[in-house]
Amino acid sequence: MTAHPVAEVGKAARAPRRRLRTRLGGREGLAGWTIVFILIAVAILAPILAPHSPEAIDGNRILAAPTATHPFGSDDLGRDVLSRVLYAYRVSLGIAVGSVLLAMAVGLPIGVFAGYVGGWTDLILMRLIDLLLSFPALLLAISLIAILGPGSLVALLAIAIIYVPIMARVVRSSVLVVRGQAYVRGARARGASHLSIVRGHVLPNAIGPALVQASVLMAFAIVIEAALSFLGLGSQPPTPELGLMLADGNNYLTQAPWVEIFPGLGIAISVLAFNLIGDGLRRSFDPNGITR
Amino acid sequence: MTEQSRTVIEQDSVPLLEVEGLVKRFPIRRGLFGSGSVHAVEGVDLQIHAGEVLSLVGESGSGKSTLGMCVTGMSTPTAGRIRFAGEDVALASRRGRADFRRRVQPVFQDPRSSLDPRWPIETTIREPLDAYRVGSSAERTARVAELMDLVGLPRHFAPRQPRELSGGQQQRVAIAAALALRPELLVADEPVSALDVSVQAQILNLLDELRNRLKLALLFIAHDLSVVEHLSDRVAVMYLGRIVETGPVERIFSAPEHPYTRALIDAIPHADPGRKMSRIRLTGEIPSPVNPPSGCRFHPRCPVAVDRCSTEEPQDTQFDEGHSAACHVAAAALAQRGSIISVLSEGATS
Structure with a gap:
């Protein structure tokens, strides 16, 4: 009789669906997630969804206006813009998610370690991070590309390196707040090990701002990557990539605006989606719901 | 607690907790090169016997919380010795320290911040x-249920988040967690100050019930004498890092020796308008612990201070069995007439 009542009671009363929604960032977050999932589906299903091959050149359709078969028109080589935009999400989303995950994998442990241990460890780690932060982001990316050569993967790596110090700093500052909480001191007094305190108390309570930051950084990653490609430093033609397409369309903006507008919209939608998620998460990570 | 049972406690030879000459200073930096320190605790002696409730009372900034932190091992003293069950805590092995941590548990002031909001x-x-x-996982689950019963929490609260509970219930959770390891000493740092007055009494009753049932010793830290009278066996009054008076609870309330204690007692609100107003009122703020006053630390605010108080630091004077205070005026009165109370109250009203 004594063994179970604690575990059993109270499970029923919850509204789990509602809790999940709040956790994902409320209405805003849900909208963001929906768009992101659609975009991911689009990227994966691009070969099925795309009406034409992204690299098929059609001499008759150079800079042709949108029609029923080519709803986004055609570019300067007569390639179907819609198909290229659909394919372009593969690179853009891949780089956005990949670079942030990589930056988190490196930055999160640094931030947690520095913030939790404090003292000299914190001081030294943070000065190193500052060092990295003191380079202008684009310069850092360009010098890395100068060394390794241009390409999508190098762009991903460059963006990740730019993001590591940002991630580490955000995590550290929220760890500092959590570390000072009475429940952390109490857990210590109740005999919990540092490892279990970090895992059980510090990480869950400090991760919020980092996740918010992550979603915002994903949005920026898309823009940075597009900028690098625009400058010819990211993905190389003929890869369908949003930044590259912008660079292309730039030349024909007055004659064939669709070559420019649709990749631009593509960037805008994905950035919007990540920002929505970020805003929603920011709200839901405030456990007392003050901002709601 | 009756007179008899206290005598038994005092005869107990080895105190559960013994604090000797405890000093805790926090370094502070002033500007680039200047430095100083906050003298939070300046030479405190303290004893708590098994099953005894000692209340530590003083204004904010008197160092009582710092003392509590040192006692629970959450803060390392600058100097002095803390012995638990006869063993020096600072010299203990890693395992000894883990054991000490298990036997001494803290309860914090604000239950909202002492419970992880996500758990x-x-x-x-x-x-x-x-x-x-x-024990095994099932045993732990059973123990959790037992602890919830012990502190008066309905079992169906188990899966709830702290924010779904009231302040009093949250504090019950914090106490349950502190009791989980069957500690011998609970260090409660203002456990009721953050609660509503109506709830305060419930928590105080709970603590009283627990110490009786579990033979628990309690170091009860409070800034308000009114909450300690009912609960404590002994009271220690702290001012600016020093214990200025310590004694059995009845003595402290009926015949306080130190003017500071007297002021604290007079500050307790009473519901009797006809009550004689022979009050010592505290004016001003507690002085900075960075530059504590010379002589007796209380002299700038003391209504009965004499010249000697500003130059010479008073030593503890024994007034009665287990009752001592550090005050020149009270000591002089004791020496002259043997009568204590009258002089102080005259000094206060004149």
């Missing part, structure tokens, strides 16, 4: 059991 309360109560790997 259901059953997990919070279970945490120390998991940390010390007490």
Whole structure:
């Protein structure tokens, strides 16, 4: 009789669906997630969804206006813009998610370690991070590309390196707040090990701002990557990539605006989606719901 | 607690907790090169016997919380000795320290910040059991239920988040977690100050009930004498890092020796308008612990201070069995007439 009542009671009363929604960032977050999932589906299903091959050149359709078969028109080589935009999400989303995950994998442990241990460890780690932060982001990316050569993967790596110090700093500052909480001191007094305190108390309570930051950084990653490609430093033609397409369309903006507008919209939608998620998460990570 | 049972406690030879000459200073930096320190605790002696409730009373900034932190091992003293069950805590091995931590548990002031907002309360109560790997998983679950019963929490609260509970219930959770490892001493740092007055009494009653049932010793830290009268066996009054008076609770309330104690007692609000107003009122703020006043630390605010108080630091004077205070005026009165109370109250009203 004594063994179970604690575990059993109270499970029923919850509204789990509602809790999940709040956790994902409320209405805003849900909208963001929906768009992101659609975009991911689009990227994966691009070969099925795309009406034409992204690299098929059609001499008759150079800079042709949108029609029923080519709803986004055609570019300067007569390639179907819609198909290229659909394919372009593969690179853009891949780089956005990949670079942030990589930056988190490196930055999160640094931030947690520095913030939790404090003292000299914190001081030294943070000065190193500052060092990295003191380079202008684009310069850092360009010098890395100068060394390794241009390409999508190098762009991903460059963006990740730019993001590591940002991630580490955000995590550290929220760890500092959590570390000072009475429940952390109490857990210590109740005999919990540092490892279990970090895992059980510090990480869950400090991760919020980092996740918010992550979603915002994903949005920026898309823009940075597009900028690098625009400058010819990211993905190389003929890869369908949003930044590259912008660079292309730039030349024909007055004659064939669709070559420019649709990749631009593509960037805008994905950035919007990540920002929505970020805003929603920011709200839901405030456990007392003050901002709601 | 009756007169008789206290005598038994005092005869107990080895105190559960013995603090000797405890000093805690916090370094501070002033500008680039200047430095100083906050003298939070300046030479405190303290004893708590098994099953005894000692209340530590003083204004904010008197160093009582710092003392509590040192006693629970959350803060390392600058100097002095803390012995638990006869063993010096600072010299203990790693295992000895873990053992000490298990036997001395803190309860914090604000239950909202002492419970992890993301943990259901059953997990919070279970945490120390998991940390010390007490028994099997099923035994831990059973123990959590037992602890919830002990502190008067309905069992169906188990999966709730702290924010779904009231302040008093949250404090019950914190107490349950502190009791999980069957400690011998609970260090409660203003456990009721953050609660509503109506709830304060419930928590105080709970603590009283627990110490009786579990033979628990309690270091009860409070800034308000009104909450300690009912609960304590002994009271220690702290001012600016020093204990200025210590004694059995009845003595402290009926015949306080130190003017500061007297002022604290007079500050307790009473519901009797016809009551004689022979009050010592405290004026001003507690002085900065960076530059404590010379002589007796209380002299700038003391209504009965004499010249000697500003130059010479008073030593503890024994007034009665287990009752001592550090005050020149009270000591002089004791020496002259043997009568104590009258002089002080005259000094206060004149």
